[in-house]
Amino acid sequence: MLFCVHxxxxxxxxxxxxxYYLSECGKCIRFIKSPTALKKILVPDEGKRIYILNEDVxxxxxxxAKTFLKNYYEGCTVNFIDGNTLHYxxxxxxxx
Numbered sequence: 705m706l707f708c709v710h711x712x713x714x715x716x717x718x719x720x721x722x723x724y725y726l727s728e729c730g731k732c733i734r735f736i737k738s739p740t741a742l743k744k745i746l747v748p749d750e751g752k753r754i755y756i757l758n759e760d761v762x763x764x765x766x767x768x769a770k771t772f773l774k775n776y777y778e779g780c781t782v783n784f785i786d787g788n789t790l791h792y793x794x795x796x797x798x799x800x
Contacts, residue, residue, distance in 0.1 A: 708739075715739075718771050721757045726771050730764045730792030732757075751789045764792050775799050 708715055708725070715725035715733055724742075726732050732742040732755050744753040744764065753764050765784065769776045772794050776782075781800050784791060 708735075716771055718757065718767055720770075721760075721762075724757050726767060728768075728772060728794045730768055732764075732767075753790065753792070765789075765797055768792065768794055769797055769799060773797070773799060 713727045713729070713731060715727050715731075718724045718726050718732075723736055724732065724734055725739075730744075733739045734742060742755050742757075744755065746753050755762050755764060755767070757767075765782050769780075769782045776799055783798050783800050785796050785798055788796070
């Protein structure tokens, strides 16, 4: 479901997370009274980035798949096509 366009970026509601929205390039905002951009946190040992949503740790590639990929299901594996775990474009993700 389309939420809004903010700074020329379209944001969509993240399923299961009220007030949290995600763009196809992995930018996340929380919207209560006004949009607030969330900071990405790097997990050093894994080389992946996360957001904290409602006190849940959410890997960016997983919430991208959950929000945008029709064939996503809970517990599936989301891979990076080019092998770069910091390249969060939707086009770079696949479900295996």
